[in-house]
Amino acid sequence: MSLLKRLFVFSLVVTTVLTTSALSFNVKAAGSYGAGSLLAKAGVKNAAVYYIGSDGKKYVFPDVKTYNTWYSDFKNVVKVSVTELDMYTDGGAVTYRPGTYLVKTEDTAKVYAVSTGGVLQLIPSEAVAKALYGNDWAKKVRDVIPGYFSSSYKFTGADLSSTLPNGSVVSMGSNRYLIQDGKKRPFASADAFDANNLVATFVLPVTDLSAYADGTSITGEEIAISGFMPVAGGTAEVGGDLTVSLASDTPAAGIVVNNAARYPFTKVNLTTGAKGVTIDTMVIQRGGLAQDADFASVDILDGTTMIPFDANSKTFNSEHKATFTKDLVIPANTTKTIYLSGNMAANLTNYAGEVPALGLASVTLVGGGSVFGTLPVYGNAMTTNATITVGLPIVQRGSYTNATSTTIEVGKKDYVYFSFQIQAGSTEDVQFNTVSVYTEGTAVLGDDVTNIRLYRDGTKIADGVVNGRYADFSGINLTIPKGQTYQFTVKADVAGGSARTIKLEIYRNTDLLVKGLTYGYNITPTYSGTGSAPATTKPVLTDNQFTISNGTLTVERSNTVGSTNITLGNSQTLGAFKFTVKGEPIDVTALTLTVVSTSATTIVDALKSVKFVNSAGATVAGPTDVTAGAFTVAFTDTFTLPIGDTVLNVVGNLDTAGAWATNDTIYVQFNPATVLTATGQVTGNSITASPSSSVAANTQTIKGSYLAVSRQTLPADGNVIPGAQGVLLGSWSFDATNSGEDVRINSLLFAASSSEVTNLTVYDGSTALTPVNDDPCSTRSSCDGVTSTFAFDAPIIVTKGTSKTIQLKGNVSTGAHANNTVQFGLTDATAASNPSVVAYGNTSGNRATLSLTADNGAVLTVQSKATVTVSTYNNPANGLVAAGATGVTMGSVKVDTIYEAANLDQLVVYVADGALTGTAAGTYQDILKVYLYDGSTLLASNAIPSTSNYTFNFNKGTLVVPKDGSKIITIKADFATIDQNSDNAPGTPAADVKLGFGGTDGFKFTGNDSNSTATETYNGSTTSAMILHKSVPTVSWSTSGTTLGADTAMNNGARDIFAFSVAAPSQGEVLLYRATFAIATGGGTDTTVTNCLLKDGNGNVVGASANPTMTAGTGFTYKTFVFDNPNISWGNTKEALQISAGASATYKLNCTIANAGTGDNIAVSLVGDIASSTPAASFGTPAATGQNPADAWAQMEAGNFVWSDNYKNRGLATDAANATAWGQWYNGYLVNGFGTNNTGTAYTIGWAS
């Protein structure tokens, strides 16, 4: 192919691809579900449910409460993929259905009614609410989520006045109406009501509809009623065009048999364009060589769900047409599929061989728009067959039917209200899948009749889901073998609805669905027998009617009034009863209470005006006095107990002049069955309450007003500081536990022995009371016998049965005198008319009886200011420290304070020489920086200047030592490094330093209250002394537990009688110059020890062989080795051994033992040094020419163990730079292992046995 050709083909392909792609770019993706569909995401529990609106958008139900105003169950919710959901743009949230509830949010007191489109109309007053919605209007109010309330609802409606909002459904008599635009529109039938997905629960009964003009009748579903309309008034999809076409996969020609149900004949595609449509009517026409009678009825099935979109099947008219008037909304750019299906006649014998077809003859749209397509559009014809007999189930009333009854009590459980049987035909087994049971009675399913269940014989097979007048049972999937008859019952509980009727039935012949398992056809059962009707009549099967009888009344004690104390006086609560009513409101016309008291006679004389009072405090019955000659109170007032629970208190007056004694008890009781007369408000029947035994309220104990006052443990005797504010001067318990009524304290009178306080304030808990009193002594020459009286602006109330704490606080005068005392108490123990505590019964007004434990109060001594004590705390031991280390804890001080909290003002930190012998002088230069810590909190830090001290000043609040408490201040330091080139720039090797405050002048605290400098007590603040070295060795030696390779038993010959190990720390290397051993023999006197040498771990001799030398008077022979480093050659003498940083080396003492025998032993120890008299600066300064500094120690007899940290960083080569030639050598004093001991613990081995 030539290049030109190749180019041409390429451009053609590209153009084609691009063109094809471009064509698909502008087509709007639309979902598969039309308006009115309920969708939720599949695979997610409790997924949000969306309503597909007439505009094709999806609207979310914000919560279950909103959803339940539209639907009572979720059975019509279709689970779809996210992809499907994404095909619908979000339109917002669904609002409460008009005519269901009144709405508000928790953030407003305004209550609104919901009109169509989510428009809110304010209910301006309770009067309007009552007039429109009845006295129990408040029960219809629901809280809406605030966010949705403000965004989804429209605050554009006019306030309600005398008419209900649009969308309200009312009933007057047996007729139901929809309120719309000021008119009342009657529902033509129950079907029309149900078709609009309305529920009886929300129907508002009214008595007057004169305010509304007559509107048009509602005959079927109207989309503006049944569905959520996102815009007020709702505008359905209208104006678009519709294309009707036969689906390419319309069912093929086949056979239809007798009784086949919902058999799909024709599949039709309904396609919209850029605008949606609302189909008003669709007409099915029967075609083909057949008769209308082939069909019992026809349905139009939703092509996705295969469920009739109109629950009512249609039959053909004389024109062989069946018209469906239920609106069907199809959004723009959508193809909706439907099936024209037939419910075949029960007997096709006369029609066998006919070939009916079903076609869509016409489609009428709402509003404008055209219908395109060749109509009628027919699917394939099906051939009727009368010889194939599918299983023909027969449904009849069952054997468990109960006789009609008018005495179904409220509360009756598990009663059979509907019994039916299904007999499978002889042809095939059938599968019973679903049944919808309809109620024709007036009792409301789900409300009056609950817990509706389906049983097969005695076994439950399904729970009913209430859907308006239906209880739907699905998922049964029960196979009935051919020829078999299965019995089914519908049981339920009666929860209420006195005088209402229960009448359950199967309404439409298609409400019970079975499927033949051999031929696979859905089959419409035949209904026969008692209670049945032809399929053309509804209901097709009924059972008997049952009438719910009287309501019930149960009485029990209510513990809302427990056993408490009461007092003499009016309106004392004697007890409470709970009345539980079911079925119907009950009028109580008579009730006789019995009153029981420990003071029987007193009841008659001193109990009057007994009444029943409700929770709002209103009198329900009474007041009535005790019946003369009896201990009873007979009520004859009529009061109504509503359905539900009602608690009534019994209240009476206990005469204060009666002979009641403290601790007398009283309670009320009655037998509901015998002394209570009641009538059902609906039935008008007499009702006997239960139980038939006496019900008693809780017992009350009569007490006078009583108050016990006692001083509490705190505050205890203590100290106060001048200037302290809000000081607790006293605390008392005011206890009304044994009072019959609340106690009111009008005033308190405190006795003060002396006073240095002002702003005296009484506290009731945390509440400061008024008035506030001044220093009671301020105007007096003497403070003896002084009192301070508080006559409260608002009295203290102590609730009966409780106690509370009352406190007195004040401010200590800044001029309060040291050692003076402050004391406030309640001192008068008089029981009646106590002057210290003036208290009354809050109900009776009688002076309360007082029990006061007299007490002068806590003695608080004025102290002038805080006392602070400083002491050392947990200091580490003196020791060697590595130069260059930071954050080293030198020590801590503990600061204690008494009398008041103290603020740290100032600390002076000194650096001083550690004063340890054998060390260089420590100075400020050995410390780089000092840090003061309170735990992990850095209080201050600074370098120490040449003055060797630094003054730290602190802001108030930096460190506060609590009153009578303590604080720990930790002192840390960064140590200077030791410079190899000089000894004092900055750190000095072997210098010892310590830190401290230097005495009482080194710290200053100020009292928090007194604002005065605290008195100081100094116990110590000096830290431990630390000796600076570049590296710090550790020495260990043979022990019985760790021999380090030495012999464990004595023998004659050359033996390793001792070993020692030196570890160089990770901070740096260690050099060894000399080690000394003390040797002692024991047992016999013949043992000799000669030719001792020292070996390293590799067996090299590092200390030349020689005999130990006896030192007179010591009992020891000593051997000192100056080492010979096997790794260097410098005359094999005076060569330091080197141990690398982080390493250790072990050396063995090998001596020749002779003449030893049984009972002999030998003890060896490594000798340290007590101290050194060497001047600090010298450190082995050679005393003679040619003598090296390391060797100089031997001259002082304080160089038994000589080592170096080699801070000069010198090698061991044989030149003037050798490490031994520099002043960096130290003895064994304080070396780890030796401590302050001169000699290490001896290692003793005995003769080997």
Added chain:
Amino acid sequence: MKKIYKNIIILAVVALLVVAVIFFVLQQRKQNLVQVPGIEKIYTAQDFPQAGMDASSTEQLVKRVNTDYKYLRDKVDYNNYDIWLDIGNSKQALNDSAGAVEAWEYAIVLDSKISMAYANLANYYKSFARQYDKADYYYNIVINKDNTGYFFDYEGYADLYINYLPKDPYKVESIMLVGADKAVTPNKLGFYRYLYNFWQGENNQEKVNLYKEKILGIDKNYKF
């Protein structure tokens, strides 16, 4: 002749290859070399605005820093562990944390056997940076390097679990017991005393008694 030319070509190619390899290796080595912190700068107090000390103390430490850097310059010796350690310590004292960390980390490069720079990094991360995971990391290195039971290494580590991280008494105890285990017997007393005081503060009398016995086992005349 042809053979000679051929050999020359072969040699040239080989030479090129060798040069390329050498160049590559040197480049790799160069990449592996640690950056040496600069030593030329002469510092002033203005270089340490966060010092937080009086002028005299600040000058004192600045002088020290300059002395250390001068030594390095004069000696042309970058690899003095102690000098770099001192530079780090001085810069931390002047609150130049970045400079301190740089110096300590270089000291570690010079001699990773020595624990001092690790210990100072641990203290920095604990007390100043408050990065406790890093503090714990460095303290762990320090005590793993310790072979003598150097008390302050363990005390600093335990302090992390007393005052900085949520108090973990048993972690504190385990740290100190590791140190005690490494220390020679006389030095174990310091660890036991630390733990004695610590458990007193925790009101754990059982532990207090335990360590009291251990202290008396080392020094029967110890005065509590």
